[in-house]
Amino acid sequence: MSLPNIEPHMRATPGALPRTTLQREDAPLAARRSPDLSNCFMLHGAAQSLAATGVHKPLFQDSTHALTGCCDTVLGALDPDWAAAPLLVGAMPFDRDAPCWLYQPQTMHTIDSLLAPKAAGCAPAGGDSAQVQAVPDRRSYQDMVRQATARLGNGTAEALRKVVLARSLEISRTTPFDLRRLLRHLMNDASITTYCLPLPGPARHAAASHLVGATPELLITRRGKNIKSLPLAGSLPKQANPMLDQAATRRLLQSAKDLQEHRVVVEFIADLLNPLCANLAVPAHPSLCSTASMWHLGTHINGTLKHPDDLATSSSLALAARLQPTPALCGAPRDAALTLIRQLEPFERGFYGGTAGWSDNTGDGSWYVAIRCAEIQGPRARLFAGAGIMHDSSPAAEADETAAKFSAMLRALELEGLELFPTLGNTASR
Numbered sequence: 001m002s003l004p005n006i007e008p009h010m011r012a013t014p015g016a017l018p019r020t021t022l023q024r025e026d027a028p029l030a031a032r033r034s035p036d037l038s039n040c041f042m043l044h045g046a047a048q049s050l051a052a053t054g055v056h057k058p059l060f061q062d063s064t065h066a067l068t069g070c071c072d073t074v075l076g077a078l079d080p081d082w083a084a085a086p087l088l089v090g091a092m093p094f095d096r097d098a099p100c101w102l103y104q105p106q107t108m109h110t111i112d113s114l115l116a117p118k119a120a121g122c123a124p125a126g127g128d129s130a131q132v133q134a135v136p137d138r139r140s141y142q143d144m145v146r147q148a149t150a151r152l153g154n155g156t157a158e159a160l161r162k163v164v165l166a167r168s169l170e171i172s173r174t175t176p177f178d179l180r181r182l183l184r185h186l187m188n189d190a191s192i193t194t195y196c197l198p199l200p201g202p203a204r205h206a207a208a209s210h211l212v213g214a215t216p217e218l219l220i221t222r223r224g225k226n227i228k229s230l231p232l233a234g235s236l237p238k239q240a241n242p243m244l245d246q247a248a249t250r251r252l253l254q255s256a257k258d259l260q261e262h263r264v265v266v267e268f269i270a271d272l273l274n275p276l277c278a279n280l281a282v283p284a285h286p287s288l289c290s291t292a293s294m295w296h297l298g299t300h301i302n303g304t305l306k307h308p309d310d311l312a313t314s315s316s317l318a319l320a321a322r323l324q325p326t327p328a329l330c331g332a333p334r335d336a337a338l339t340l341i342r343q344l345e346p347f348e349r350g351f352y353g354g355t356a357g358w359s360d361n362t363g364d365g366s367w368y369v370a371i372r373c374a375e376i377q378g379p380r381a382r383l384f385a386g387a388g389i390m391h392d393s394s395p396a397a398e399a400d401e402t403a404a405k406f407s408a409m410l411r412a413l414e415l416e417g418l419e420l421f422p423t424l425g426n427t428a429s430r
């Protein structure tokens with residue numbers, strides 16, 4: 001039987017810039033030898049590529065709350081004559097009160113030159129044994145889900161309708177992870193956008209720290225007056241058996257829990273974008289989107305801005321700051337969900353669940369949801385994965401979903417099979 005609405009997600013990244021725009025011939029591309037990756041920003045998807053190292057000019061390090069009021073000023077502070085590019089790159093964290101890291105980069109690169117293997121590259125990950133700790137472990141995560149379901153959906157209009165609960169996986173080994181190798185592995189999945197961003201760190205002499213991931217979710221992209229968003233929510237792990245996999249996708253498209261979990265996100269985004277748009281097209285039903293390891297419900301939202309020249313409200317930077325974080329990563333209502341996340345999750349999310357992207361001085365740009373990722377610092381990696389919890393969520397199914405969401409990164413770190421680690425892993429069936 002053929003499947004309805006299947007889209008090879010992101011194969012044509014909505015509204016993304018053509019590669020040539022970001023790899024301008026006149027830009028001072030670094031010499032052909034591999035650059036130092038200690039301050040590397042990279043976005044690479046089917047329709048756009050951006051790679052930069054170094055910081056030419058820090059532009060904004062206050063909270064996302066503060067950023068919403070001054071995006072025109074921040075973009076106005078870009079050095080327009082800087083030959084590398086008059087564009088800002090960086091990230092906003094999950095928590096709107098935590099500091100952003102937005103800056104104008106020093107040097108632009110092609111992806112090929114950035115990721116060319118060093119002559120004496122790091123040893124493959126293989127022979128090195130890794131220590132792994134799930135925080136929280138499977139049982140504690142299921143307890144968190146139970147506590148959340150008890151608080152969800154009591155029927156009142158202001159009640160908590162959805163919360164996204166995450167867990168992390170702390171991995172350490174003796175040899176440093178090879179960032180280039182990891183990025184090249186992630187880029188093998190053409191359905192996602194691979195990203196790498198430098199994390200501002202307290203220790204000046206500590207190894208550089210980066211958030212590295214492969215996201216299927218577009219927060220917002222803007223090209224002139226046209227905007228697009230592709231929120232995802234409602235997921236199932238892919239099955240190795242094609243018959244079981246087809247059955248799983250049919251279940252997902254008909255699952256009342258997943259459709260409602262998805263609807264909450266779409267309504268939130270539409271409500272925030274509507275006042276800024278002359279028109280906004282929001283399909284009534286989601287489509288199936290996929291990565292190498294997951295199925296998701298996704299909705300392609302398209303709009304036309306009323307005032308694209310107003311960088312304070314309608315630049316891609318301002319739109320991202322307004323939307324971030326959507327209920328795909330936080331919940332609804334946003335503040336109540338955030339309060340519950342702070343009570344239940346035993347770690348800081350940092351930039352996981354935030355957004356990574358770029359904006360140029362005309363306001364065009366793209367911002368992706370920072371999921372399916374890991375903080376990498378030398379021989380340590382901290383992976384993150386979350387799931388949307390509704391009042392009728394099954395704790396075991398949500399734990400399975402987070403384990404499946406770890407798998408792409410574990411594979412890229414050459415640690416496949418760890419998603420079956422007892423305190424982390426999948427149950428036999430959902």
Ligand SMILES: C=C(O[C@H]1C=CC=C(C(=O)O)[C@@H]1O)C(=O)O
Pocket residue numbers: 164166217232233234235296327328329371372384385386387388405
């Ligand atoms: C929170 C994550 O996924 C979000 C994005 C897509 C689908 C989701 C879900 O079905 O729960 C999550 O909302 C994550 O990957 O860590």
